[in-house]
Amino acid sequence: MAREADWQGAITRAQACAPYLSGLLEREVDIAALLAEGRGEEAMALARSYGEAPGDVGVKLRREKRALALALAIGDLAGAFDLTRVVTELSDFADRAMDAAIADAILARVPDAQPAGMLALALGKHGAQELNYSSDIDPILLYDPETLPRRTRDEPGEAAQRVAQGLVRTMSHIDAGGYVFRVDLRLRPASEVSPLAIPIDAALSHYESSALAWERAAFIRARACAGDIDAGQQFLAAIRPFVWRKSLDFGAIAEIGRLTGRIRASHKGAGSVGPGFDLKKGRGGIREIEFYAQTHQLIHGGRNPALRLRGTRASLDALAEAGIIAGEDARMLGESYERLRTLEHRLQMVLDQQTHSLPTDPAALDRVAQLEGLASGSALVDEIAAITDMVGKRYDMLILAHAGVPGHEGHRAPAVPALGGERLAAELDGLGFEDADDLAARVEAWRSGKVRALRSEAARAAFDAIQPALLSALAQSPDPRRAFLRWEELLTRLPSAINLFHLLEARPALLELLAKVLGLAPPLAEALALRADLLDPLIDATAFALPGEVGAIAAEMAEGEADDDYERLLGRVRRKVGEKRFALGVQLVDAMTDPVAVAQAYARVAEAALAVLASATVAEFEKVHGRIAGCDLVILGLGRLGGGALTHASDLDLVYCFTGETGGESDGDRPLGATMYFNRLAQRIGAAMSVPTAEGALYEVDTRLRPSGAQGPLAVSLDSFARYQKESAWTWEHMALTRARTIFGPAQARAALSAIVSEVLTAPRDAAKLRTDVLAMRAEMARHKPAKGPLDAKLARGGLVDVEFLVHFQQLRDHVGLTPSLPDAIDALAAKGLVPVELRAAHDAMTRLLVAARLLAPDSQVPPPGPRAALASACHCDDWQCVIDDFTQARRVVAQAWAKTFGEQLELDTL
Numbered sequence: 001m002a003r004e005a006d007w008q009g010a011i012t013r014a015q016a017c018a019p020y021l022s023g024l025l026e027r028e029v030d031i032a033a034l035l036a037e038g039r040g041e042e043a044m045a046l047a048r049s050y051g052e053a054p055g056d057v058g059v060k061l062r063r064e065k066r067a068l069a070l071a072l073a074i075g076d077l078a079g080a081f082d083l084t085r086v087v088t089e090l091s092d093f094a095d096r097a098m099d100a101a102i103a104d105a106i107l108a109r110v111p112d113a114q115p116a117g118m119l120a121l122a123l124g125k126h127g128a129q130e131l132n133y134s135s136d137i138d139p140i141l142l143y144d145p146e147t148l149p150r151r152t153r154d155e156p157g158e159a160a161q162r163v164a165q166g167l168v169r170t171m172s173h174i175d176a177g178g179y180v181f182r183v184d185l186r187l188r189p190a191s192e193v194s195p196l197a198i199p200i201d202a203a204l205s206h207y208e209s210s211a212l213a214w215e216r217a218a219f220i221r222a223r224a225c226a227g228d229i230d231a232g233q234q235f236l237a238a239i240r241p242f243v244w245r246k247s248l249d250f251g252a253i254a255e256i257g258r259l260t261g262r263i264r265a266s267h268k269g270a271g272s273v274g275p276g277f278d279l280k281k282g283r284g285g286i287r288e289i290e291f292y293a294q295t296h297q298l299i300h301g302g303r304n305p306a307l308r309l310r311g312t313r314a315s316l317d318a319l320a321e322a323g324i325i326a327g328e329d330a331r332m333l334g335e336s337y338e339r340l341r342t343l344e345h346r347l348q349m350v351l352d353q354q355t356h357s358l359p360t361d362p363a364a365l366d367r368v369a370q371l372e373g374l375a376s377g378s379a380l381v382d383e384i385a386a387i388t389d390m391v392g393k394r395y396d397m398l399i400l401a402h403a404g405v406p407g408h409e410g411h412r413a414p415a416v417p418a419l420g421g422e423r424l425a426a427e428l429d430g431l432g433f434e435d436a437d438d439l440a441a442r443v444e445a446w447r448s449g450k451v452r453a454l455r456s457e458a459a460r461a462a463f464d465a466i467q468p469a470l471l472s473a474l475a476q477s478p479d480p481r482r483a484f485l486r487w488e489e490l491l492t493r494l495p496s497a498i499n500l501f502h503l504l505e506a507r508p509a510l511l512e513l514l515a516k517v518l519g520l521a522p523p524l525a526e527a528l529a530l531r532a533d534l535l536d537p538l539i540d541a542t543a544f545a546l547p548g549e550v551g552a553i554a555a556e557m558a559e560g561e562a563d564d565d566y567e568r569l570l571g572r573v574r575r576k577v578g579e580k581r582f583a584l585g586v587q588l589v590d591a592m593t594d595p596v597a598v599a600q601a602y603a604r605v606a607e608a609a610l611a612v613l614a615s616a617t618v619a620e621f622e623k624v625h626g627r628i629a630g631c632d633l634v635i636l637g638l639g640r641l642g643g644g645a646l647t648h649a650s651d652l653d654l655v656y657c658f659t660g661e662t663g664g665e666s667d668g669d670r671p672l673g674a675t676m677y678f679n680r681l682a683q684r685i686g687a688a689m690s691v692p693t694a695e696g697a698l699y700e701v702d703t704r705l706r707p708s709g710a711q712g713p714l715a716v717s718l719d720s721f722a723r724y725q726k727e728s729a730w731t732w733e734h735m736a737l738t739r740a741r742t743i744f745g746p747a748q749a750r751a752a753l754s755a756i757v758s759e760v761l762t763a764p765r766d767a768a769k770l771r772t773d774v775l776a777m778r779a780e781m782a783r784h785k786p787a788k789g790p791l792d793a794k795l796a797r798g799g800l801v802d803v804e805f806l807v808h809f810q811q812l813r814d815h816v817g818l819t820p821s822l823p824d825a826i827d828a829l830a831a832k833g834l835v836p837v838e839l840r841a842a843h844d845a846m847t848r849l850l851v852a853a854r855l856l857a858p859d860s861q862v863p864p865p866g867p868r869a870a871l872a873s874a875c876h877c878d879d880w881q882c883v884i885d886d887f888t889q890a891r892r893v894v895a896q897a898w899a900k901t902f903g904e905q906l907e908l909d910t911l
Contacts, residue, residue: 007038010077017371020352024070031067035074040081043071051096057104058170061097062177068093069133073349077371083338086345091129094137097171097180098226105166109159110149117148118163118197119232122225123187123218128310132341134348136182141197144231153680157195158687164196187218192495192530193694200235207239212452217294219243221310245302273385275365279344280356284388286344288395289337296324312337329394336387343384346372431475439484446491453497462501470504473511478866483519493529500532510535517589520867521855523648524585527578530696534582543583544592546601553608566620570688573609574695580605585648588852591873595851596844602646606699607743610635613688614744621681626668631660633678634745634753638705642739642820645847647854651700652689656682656715659749678715705736718752725760731773735808737761741820762815774809775902778802789860791853793846797906798891800846803839806897810834835897842890848875849887
């Protein structure tokens, strides 16, 4: 007999033991009132209604998520809602949210369209309709290029990526109202190189020809959950032969040893239940129950459609019904699964964190137990120990039973490799690694199937050849454990690594460099994880020379095969830019080159890429639309690009203009009027510079500094540009023009645009109004964009932004130093006595810190000792205190100049 729901007891436990739920009870007063009266179904209905209300999609979905999380949690704790109800409601909400986010993203691009052509496949727990309280969702996004609504100027692939990006923003955005779901798109085909959304036909081709074994298992629980459901169901039907083999699939048995080794080896020691035990990955935990069911499904599901179920408990029952597993085993595993999932929910209710591990703090463990209604943390541990012991023993029997299949000796599964961990651990300990046992287990886990790049015999042999030297190099890194874990991440994400292994064997000196990069620079480690071939050019010492002038770099990028087409050019430029940016980053990490010079080189590389891609895009465009007589595109670079000094993470501020009259028309097969012609051309150039390809991403392009900002057309005539700047522009727009530089277009067009900029900048100004505007803008910026951390040399008061405001104010007031190069402008102003001579040194010191920190401390926080020492070297300092002292002194110089210029004191935070 079911126990009566205890609503008030549930609320009391939530308030005492779960800060997240306690906060929701205070915030969602209407839901809380209904729950206090035991009106759980009415609370659920009210929660769902929030998602149906008018208004911003993200806002209302976040509201619904909070309300549902509260109603389900209290109903669960009260005993009114069982596990199936809870996970189904969470999964249904994820479906609704995904569907709403897809529609909203499409309508944001094409407001009058009917949402179509985009679909989401749910995998994992979402596909099985078994989401937990703090699950990620792991969808695969597919689209139909023929039916996806798009703007006239959009290519289908670009439109699809915009929709995918909009969906992720809606679902993942976090504000005071919380978030909807964390979205992980890495289960899509070839996620290392593919766009976020993939054409349906391309996905079909992948699963028919090149998909991996793990992808079969992932699709056991796949379902169409949002968007074009019918198309999603048709897709799943089309790949059914990939997932479900027609004969008994004893090849799946061969995977058991490797997959089991991956689970067990990655959690060596987790068999001992206690504080810190992982309910999901530990021995006898949730994952082993899921794997037990899925293994039998893969073996038998091709022949028996009744086994093709998504839910774990339902799959176990179906296997028992078919006589494949014992009924008692199905019952024990099913009940254990539901109990462990319930306890997993209790862990996640406390702080709304995606955790599966018991707290290590005894008081926190007690609170989790008390939230469940148990007396103490020890009682909780005892219960979990009993459950996982039963599950673990049954799982061990599965492994032993399938080491060979009676009657099928020809299909005997390979043995699980012996760990040999003691010897490797001793080696790692001798190299000076901490936690040598843990790291040794990780290394053996790589070899046992955890890492795709090490699954072939050839790859493992190539890895064996470099392993001793690799571990030694990692041990010599400034941060050995950090370098080791980044190597593991790199190895895990690479689809194939055999070429990398051979490269490192042939060029052992690269090992030391690789270890340094992995230990010190997260952005470079991330780039390597996507493209290990970035190391290839570093075998040549010339890679560490600064790149030459823009024209020479552009010529190198443009040089290709005779039959290269536009798409190949896009890929080649991305590859070349990636290699050059990576090499420049290595120079920063290794303190080979002054960061100021590296910043200038970054800018030359970007300008060369723009020159090549803009020229190629113009040529492609003219094939279809022809030319407009007397009209040419000209591009203005602003911000750091205009000033000729970028960081590793800089975007490109561009303004597109065109010469000639707006009434002209192109002479191609598909003629366009001038305004539409150049706006479409500008859009294509922006896409060429920013849309990722198989070779990766290039640059983010920011066009908000164009006339009228985001409300204005992408490209304007020179006459319109001049008129806007002279009659309508704000002071801040003229400040932006002080760093403007023409970077693309015929010489005559560039000269004409430069003349307009010069005329605007040298116009007479009211000094008092200019001062008022500048101070108001800086104050507003300080309120909305404070420093991100103690090392934020850009936004900190007295930092580089204040240098820019100081310089731009005096450039506009006195018409002195009107050059887009900020250092040259400072020198010119100092020569006239308008700023202190020391300001140039202050600028350079903070630029070094900014440029180097983008790689070594990308979050602007003080990094660990290894990156800290590297950052000090890059900043021309012997120790960290010197970095702090130089930064502090530079900011004081700026503050003194600010006070002298504006009569206003800057408040400088202490470091």
